Amino acid sequence: MKFTFSLKPENFIIERDDERCIRCGACVQQCAYNAHYYLEEKDKVLGINHNCVGDGRCVAICPTNAIRIKQAENPYRPNYNWTKERMMDLYEQAENGTVLLVGMGAPTPHPVYWDKIVLNASQVTNPSIDPLREPMEVKTFLGSKPDKIEVVFDKNHKPEIKTRITPQLELEVPIMFAAMSFGAISLNACKSLAKAASEMGTFWNTGEGGLHKDLYKYGKNTIVQVASGRFGVHVDYLKAGAAVEIKIGQGAKPGIGGHLPGEKVNHEISVTRAMPEGSDAISPAPHHDIYSIEDLRQLIYSIKEATDYEKPVFVKISAVHNVAAIASGIVRAGADAVVIDGIRGGTGAAPKIIRDNVGIPIELAIAVVDERLRKEGIRNHASLIAAGGFRNSADVIKAIALGADAVYIGTAALMTLGCHVCGMCYKGICNWGIATQRDDLTKRLNPEIGAERAKNLLKGWKHEIQEMLGAMGINSIGSLRGNRLNLRAVDIHEPYLSILGIKPAGA
């Protein structure tokens, strides 16, 4: 039985300036959501508002700038409790009885503390530094640091470090590309990020999708992920990367597994993941060999054994209520870095209800984890990497001042490739050739251009970070790490002030 009695309001209105439109057909051909069509008898190009997802592809490509996309008004009676979105969701579920899927990070109005934290600058009492003319170090090493360093002198009084330093990742800029699997995103998107990372001296992450044969050459700048589905995981894969990341959780979907729908599993993906074409790629919610911190230690050390102790092993979790205690356990389990993904972290597909309601903001998580590890005297045993909705270099530098060593950017990285955060990634027909495996769509993303643009973003952010450091009178990012005195809060109140461990502005 199929019946519909719900109003199905559109989200966007497509406006076209008919005077300008030259009937080139670009919008018609390019919109995978079929939001434009050509009406031959009237020689007009028309829009289907209902189909528009607002990803801006047509606006960007229209040669005469004829298209405007506007937000559609709420056709329902305004109601604070029953917003348009809630009503639409409910009607959809009444029809299908399904779990609602979404892509990208939570758009919910959970407070973004970054916007309420301000940075310090030097005035009179200490000089600021000009990064254009003076050295300014932003190089960062990720990995476990020894408690002390023993130096011995040989006969000729030459010093030599006796302490064995465990493997480290060397980052020219403390920003890496977050885990996004080949599967969730296209090979061209992976290539863009891999190339950008290797040219900028930072790292990209395979996500749980194995490593495509074309990407092995970026191995030196690759972090390979091991998640519960163990797709594409074998010794050569573990050894191909510079570090191995065990994924326990993801900010957008804490506590639940992954699920790449069968229709996305095409030939290349099936080869890379070593699974049949067209079969669902299901990652179980937990790793079934990890039911405790002791088990996690076992997986960490099995990877270290398999890679002959040559690669740092990261553990990624989503920021949840007991994140500080969990992070402490992870460090004690032997991880070289803890990755924490906050509630605003992105995804290719997740149940909406989980994405929007589970987890805690990354700002609070960084603060409590750094604090806890310091108090326990184990902060040096592992690096802390933060992720989840970083939008600009100020967010990054604030995260570092709160206690992170480096950050992962996912959504921001995809935006350099054209993503307009439409949130339709789970449909697999991304107009920008990113979250799709359809050949006609993926070829729209040129990996050379993509890499250039992703590189530009990192360059820009690096310069900005240097400027902000210089303004604070600091000449090395290491001196800012966990230096919360350089942060002040505007309009943040207790208890969050003490959780963040920063003073209110003016104090």
Added chain:
Amino acid sequence: MNSITIDALNLYYRELNFKIKEAVRKEGIKKVIIKNARGQRFIGTGLKEKDVEIIIESGVPGNDLAMFMDGPTVKVFGNAQDGVGNTMNNGKVFIHGDAGDVICYGMRNGKIFIKGNVGYRVGIHMKEYKDMIPSIVVGGKAGDFFGEYMAGGIGVVLGLNNDDKPIVGRYCATGMHGGVIYIRTEKIPTYLGKEVKIFELNESDKEKLKSLIEEFCQEFKEYKAEDILKSRFIKLIPVSKRPYGRLYSPGNHFPLPEENYFSNKKIDIEKKYY
């Protein structure tokens, strides 16, 4: 054949595994015999040398035996613990005794033969791709969740020991979406995963089963392949490669306007806009 014997008594797992790797990689040893294993983890983990044999003559190896292993053969003359063949890529493992939980999790290829019983969640999320078909043969009985999430490969449970326990525990094959399970039984296991259906074996099943059981009996000599193959087996295969396809919302669909209203002018704009 060049071989060495390592006495594992009082050796920490890292030292033991380091010795094994050194012997195999540096000295080209083909046969490593380990005496007095005392629960050392990760034996054989990540080894790639195809013609190497690791024999655990006495004692019990620890968890994650042969994890990520990619070629060698491991034999244990006794029991093994949890995680045997975890994410294993290739090679063979023979256990002349019982093994613990989560055996061959996410295994990609190779074969595991266990003479005795196994614990919970064995064979879960095994994969398969073209001629990479992993298999596990359990001579005894299996605990709950055998073959859970199985995405490929072959799981066989023989139940050759005569205790009165069920041959597989509850929730066998839950979430299974690929591969096949053969169980030597007349009875339908309780709480079978609802993603599978029970079938009779066809000729190709019988052939696959025969070659696995023959290999099993070659190692565990007290059993005769003909005897085992005379018994009745059931076969479990998933009904769908996409067990949860309908759980999630299809979201918006993007209908085309009436066909005659639509003219898809083909233009080559890729060149202009990447």
